[in-house]
Amino acid sequence: MSIFDFLGRKSAQSGGVQQLKTHSTDDFADGIVIELRAVVSAAIATALEALEGRYLRSVLEQSHFTLDALAIRSLDFDTMRQLEDFLNRHESIQANFRDNFFAQIVQPEYRSSRGAIVKATAPLAPLIEISAASMESETEDESYRISLKGRRIRFEAQASLGGPVRTEAPGADAATMMEPPNQAVRAQRTSQPERAPMPGNLPHGRSDFLVTLRVRDSDGERSFLCALPVQLGRATSAAPSAGASGAQRIDLRSTYVSRQQLVIFEVMGAVFVMVPTEASLSCAMADKKVMQPDRVYRIQPNVPMLLTAGVPNGADVTGLDLDDRGQYPQIEIALNQATQMEEGTPRPRATR
């Protein structure tokens, strides 16, 4: 116990109030919050100064930069160790402590004198860097840096800014700004073929993309016009229902076919097929290659995909009689004309 602690306790007790000695990590936290705020502000200001001069003031007035990344580096070994101890100790108690701690360091908005704005839109956990220099054993004189006025400098920070992006969300008033669509395109949309009736109630959010499926199995040949996603497989009572998976279900009737044989779905305007990992059998493509489970294959516009289902996974299919529809069902998948129209620009052809 130092003489200062003794005197402090003595005066506190004389007033009838006992002062509790706080834990050293709390002292550390109190000390670094302000310092980190200052360092982060300075880093953002530096990054902003480097960027804002490249833009017209009129651009800066209608937009803001985004704070994409922030790196904080401790400059000496003691600080580095204390910061790591502090964060690790609290994270062992509170899992998201790091986010909460840095939330009070990073301000939601920073502004420059020229009118540029930086917004930290999402909770941003800075990257804590350990500089190699702070790991070196240093002499007493060079163990830490001080400012011109003698303040010990413990951290430095570097900010990375993105943007600028328009401050009002683009498209916020898109409904009022939208011009009516081209009449010719509208006419095409309304001339889409009627969809085939689908079993069960379809979930909301079903893709607008349509595929034409031609199935050849022991029942003969059938055609379907389906909205995606679609699941094909053996018809059994144990097979998942359309409502459960959210996909339209088409049953295949042949000797060799899995319950969840094939899934067809659309992602960002492209249509893919996949053999789920649950399927014990796979599908062979037109070139006799066997589809790998859980791998997606894109259906190219204008090029129907021909698959033979029920082939063994990873096996050579050359010895199999894939033309026997009673044993191996065949599935032909083609993107609907309207889907192709949506997906891409067609190549004009000469009319003869």
Place this chain on the structure above:
Amino acid sequence: MTAIHAAVMNLQAHPAFGCDAFAHDAQAGIWVMADGANSCPGAKQAAQWVVTQIVNVLAHSQLLSDSEFERSVLAVHAQMLSVHPQTAATLLIGQIGPASIRLASIGDSMLRAFHQPAWLLARWREQLAMPRDLDAIGNPSQLIGSEVCETVHVRHLPLGGRWLLVFMTDGAAATVTSSALTMSLATLGRQQPSPDDLEYLCRDLALQALAAGCRDDVSVAMVWFAEPLR
């Protein structure tokens, strides 16, 4: 002539949709954009090939007559039929010549020219929108590298004042509105933009196209140029 340009290309998350390409030779005063037909295999490579070819062929053709210019473009088209036989692309060209600005287009991409006279208080005005080749159902009626490529639309604009050429592929052209373009021009005002300013404006228009529901890849390029003060 001071010319500044920027382009934001293929602003669409799906990598399979990146079929737009842009090339330029600022020294020679030529800027070219192409949009490969997404339904064709190799559209991305074809678009990149055609913009590079056009810049190489036309970089020093400012003095060509329009018919010679058209023949040069159609020669690239004929070459494309053999190099990329399965695909096609739209084509937009902006070229600054000694006496005029030559604009050319094939297909359904959009090229619009805005002008601000040199005198004080003059406003930006749309001077020209290049013809778009669309058939009755909204598909392109001709593309470079396709079976149908018969007409190269060529227009001329006078030099003087400030010009802004806005190149947009069909996805952006169908969804970006005139009011959005007007806002971009208002942002420019009478000031000389930096490439970063133009990139911001291009990205802003492209984001608006995506927000308006455009499913195609979105590309926007801008070329600003002005005669130096005397």
